Amino acid sequence: MENSTVSRQHNALASPVIAPGRVVACLDRSRLSQQVAQHALAIAGALSVPVTLLQVLEAGPAGATRADPLEWDIRRHEARSTIEPLVASLSNDKGSVDAEIVEGHAAEQICLWAADRAAELIVLGAHGEGRLTDDGLGNTARNVLDRATGSVLLVPALGVSGTTGREMRYRRLMVPVDGSSRAESVIPYAVRLAQAVQAELLIAYVIPVPEMIESGPLEAEDIELRECVVRRNERVAKDYLDRLRGRIACVGLRVRTMVLRDDDVRSRLSRLITDEKVDLVILSAHGQSGRTDAPYGSVTAHLIGHSSVPLLIVRDRLTVAAQLGDIPNFAGAKLANMYVQ
DSSP states (O other): OOOOOSSSSSGGGOOOOOOSSSSSEEEOTTTHHHHHHHHHHHHHHHEEEEEEEEEEEESTTTTTTOHHHHHHHHHHHHHHHHHHHHHHHHTTTTOOOEEEEEEEEEHHHHHHHHHTOOOEEEEESSSOOOOOOTTTTHHHHHHHHHHHHHHEEETTTTTTOOTTBBOOOOOOEEEEESSSHHHHHHHHHHHHHHHHHOEEEEEEEEEOOOOOSSSOOOOHHHHHHHHHHHHHHHHHHHHHHHHHHHHHGGGTEEEEEEEESSOOOHHHHHHHHTTTTEOOOOOOOOOSOOOSSSSSSSSHHHHHHHHHSSSEEEOOOHHHHHHTTOOOOOOHHHHHTTTTT
């Protein structure tokens, strides 16, 4: 998602979002795996889709000699002895839970498995057993985020507020918008989840303060011009959010909207997540510009590295196809009218 001002009216509740046919939770031996499984079950239950717990037995470096077959058998047995009790403990009336164990390089196998089985939502921890990248993510998480063709729910090590026992509770969901149809297209997804878990939905618009070319101190008319632009954008953004809230209100959902201003939209959103005690952020991978030369817009990329709560990042399938050089087949939008029960 990128910074922008509202330039036109959109139909928030008719934007296409691909519904997951299955949710896949990516587990390893780290302590974060339990939270990953809980989040996957919560989302799958809300969307009434099955969930698979997937564990990859990591292969050695390319060209390395394959491990002894006996060693692989021992590792598979250890993995099954861990994952099967987890399946039993997470199974409930909300949907089916199963598990699979595969071998290979983790990020590659996760992406292949998800694409093969129409698992449009991958749930994984921000870091696990592997080494960290420069942005604080685990190497596997970074590679999956960059290569996955579907949406990703990224779970930070801090987990989520309001979590007790094995039950995952979302009390407040937040959707950042920037006036673009891409950012707005996740709202049906958020409405469906908020209804299912009886959570409040917060829609936030942070107005960027425009930069002024400076060769010296700004003059009074320059400062007034900038303030006029910001006030105009705030007014248009408030009208825009009022229209969104009006279209959502018909389903009886608790909805709040906020318009803020800041020199740094990304940092302001990070603070807002903390100040408002948000449990889950749902956002588009791209916003206004929708650039195809990067997997994520600047705001989404910043939150990936800095958010203290889970991020459900919805990928634009056509943008993904442009990045990968291929146009995938998909059945069409299933969530476009999910706000109507």
